[in-house]
Amino acid sequence: MALVEETRIEDAAFRMSEATAGDYFALLKPRVMSLVVFTAFVGLVAAPVSINPLIAMIAILAIAIGAGASGALNMWYDADIDAVMTRTASRPVPSGRVSPGEALSFGLVLSALSVMTLGVLVNWLSAALLAFTIFFYAVIYTMWLKRWTPQNIVIGGAAGAFPPVIGWAAVTGSVSLESVILFLIIFLWTPPHFWALALFKAQDYGRAGIPMMPNVAGEASTRRQIFAYALILAPVGVLPWFLGYVSIGYGIVSAILGVGFVWYSWKVLMMPDSDRVMRPAKALFGYSLLYLFAIFAACLADSVVERALAMGGA
Amino acid sequence: MADDKLEMIELTERQKKARRSRSVAIGLALGALVVIFYVATFIKFGHFMPNGPM
Secondary structure (H helix, E strand, O other), X not given: OOOOOOOOOOOXXXXXXXXXXXXXXXXXXXXXXXXXXXXXXHHHHHOOOOXXXXXXXXXXXXXXXXXXXXXXXXXXXXXXXXXXXXXXXXOOOOXXXXXXXHHHHHHHHHHHHHHHHHXXXXXXXXXXXXXXXXXXXXXXHHHHHOOOOOOHHHHHHHHHHOHHHHHHHHHHOOOOHHHHHHHHHHHHHHHHHHHXXXXXXXXXXXHHOOOOHHXXXXXXXXXXXXXXXXXXXXXXXXXXXXXXXOOHHHHHHHHHHHHHHHHHXXXXXXXXXXXXXXXXXXXXXXXXXXXXXXXXXXXXXXXXXXHHHHHHHO | OOOOOXXXXXXXXXXXXXXXXXXXXXXXXXXXXXXXXXXXXXXXXXXXXXXXXX
């Protein structure tokens, strides 16, 4: 009997990986991560106190890695539905470049690392909020809501709305009304943003069996709900100025942006049922990205100017 | 008795390139982590450190 038996390694599980570092980076959903970094940064700068800039950079990095980790966990769980949707079929897991087990391990390790780093080096409230956000996105949204209810992105949108609250908590060690309003802006922005996408990608979602609003309640109902959310979002966007947290400059910019959002949503509401090109829905989707970026940029600019004036006056 | 020659897995060029890319990324990430914790330790606990010889 031989001491070393000959073993044929032909099982797919033992196949040597061809995944590059770029494939693992793609698991972090870099485009979503960039939005998370930006909104968390605004929350961090808008806070009334300041921290060491290097600690602030570490906080942003930890929040970004945590968001990326939740993206990896999402791609691990959703590989089956990603494979049948044109928008997601080329992602690393459905395309076979990264195995589901590798994506899961990657997501779990990065989740633990980002939360522990934020807790040890910044503060434990922001770490707890980051841990909750990862849990909310990976478990509550991805594993439960997404395949179960057309309200999936309404409730699940909370995960994407937490970064400015985490940024604020990283500096102040607390959660206050100002950061809750930043949360609300993203929370109310999420449904019209994703429903605009779901309108012109309804077939994709239908094929994957995801109960998005247009597939469940119909296009007319979705268009009405988009418009209703736009009517709520526009005044909430102006709320930071109304409550006296920011200057009139922000108030004017956010009001114009809000009117634009309502206008684009109105065009979607008026879209005829026979319209299959759905240009108004595509236009609203594009505008919604601009809206979120611009309103947070206005908040950031306001905070920077206020700090500069305070330093000049000191 | 066992054969003198063991059967090894031969990596393809693509697999070797991918492994090198992953190794570099892991190395850079670990290096960044060391720098981050080193710098952050000085920022957070620098004032507890003795200035002169003990």
